[in-house]
Amino acid sequence: MEITRVSIVGMGSLGLIFGSFLYDKLGSDYVEFIIDKERAQITDYGHRIINGKSYDFKVVSGEGVSKSQLIIFAVKSTSLESAIETVRKSVDESTTIISLMNGISSEKILGEAFGMDKILFATAEGMDPIRTERSLNYINMGYVFIGTDKEDENKRNRLNDLIRLFERTEFPYKVEKDVMHRLWSKFMLNVGVNQVIMMHEGTFETIQKEGPERDMMIKAMREVIALAEKEGIRVSEKDLEFYVGLVDSLNPRGMPSMRYDGLHRIKSEVEMFAGTVIEYGRKHNVPTPINQKIYDTIKLIESKY
The missing domain is CATH 3.40.50.720 (NAD(P)-binding Rossmann-like Domain)
Structure with missing residues (x-):
């Protein structure tokens, strides 16, 4: 058709x-x-x-x-x-x-x-x-x-x-021949970028420069890599490097939708990001301390709306 x-x-x-x-x-x-x-x-x-x-x-x-x-x-x-x-x-x-x-x-x-x-x-x-x-x-x-x-x-x-x-x-x-690999890779990107920028009330520039925010983004993404492996999805460090490079190419003044939620005091998609990572971590008995910290911090921010 x-x-x-x-x-x-x-x-x-x-x-x-x-x-x-x-x-x-x-x-x-x-x-x-x-x-x-x-x-x-x-x-x-x-x-x-x-x-x-x-x-x-x-x-x-x-x-x-x-x-x-x-x-x-x-x-x-x-x-x-x-x-x-x-x-x-x-x-x-x-x-x-x-x-x-x-x-x-x-x-x-x-x-x-x-x-x-x-x-x-x-x-x-x-x-x-x-x-x-x-x-x-x-x-x-x-x-x-x-x-x-x-x-x-x-x-x-x-x-x-x-x-x-x-x-x-x-x-x-x-x-995309392996579309599930692509979806999990994008999920990894969002888990790191969207949440860390919202937490720190920033823009893409926040995680484009070296510092604790960028470090947290990468650690959160690595937790997704560990869980993807348990699900039989091959997301690698090479994928992480590609997506970090992609983020580095974006307009520094731009921001993900999750940051707009914070600006407008709207409940965010933290359940879909950190919440999902935590859920899969429990399923596979894989520690997810970075996403737990992100989850707790964003929930605290939202409790004040």
Whole structure:
């Protein structure tokens, strides 16, 4: 099936970066943001300024939504359950779903809601957004890795449909043969970068320079490497070095979404990051003291909101 329309859930940094790109390539009628009824009541909710360009995105909600060909989830883990209910009426048997969410669990949750036969695996890397409520600026757009969890005709067809869309629009993507390795590697990156920057109320510059913050980031990432090995996923020191290099290339003034949560006194994704590491540590009897310290510190910060 040729994918001609794209539905996006989430108007945060990732949703806006990739949504605006597809809007420019496909046209305003073929990219929509699915939002809940409460947000649909806000005047001009779809208006955003991205890298200085004005966009009036199509937003849809409620009973009148059409069935989606491709749904891209770009919400925080704390909003996933409500987002699933928001899009439920947009999904039918032909709908393909990808998640650009952080962590290693969203595909399983989406599969339980809609069927794993509809789910392709994806992860986004290399973005450096600076965002306000209605505007966003970035230097590096990043790219999306895509792949499947198993080889069968249905998954191959869905992946090929997605590749054709990305090729047609010159979307920045790469097909990943070992997509679980990529998801765990990105998880390792987020566990180190996102949490340490939030803890220290900083920007990417905080962990780009030598010092205790950078040391903590690397130690937190190494705890993920140890757990990935126990899960049969080969994440290595070479992967760590690659991702540290990637972070060092980002705009020093940029910051991850978790830092924006702290700035706006919103509960963060610490459960999905340090909480998941601690959970896997208990499962495999592997100590995770750095992530425990991060978890306790962020929970203390959030208790004061």
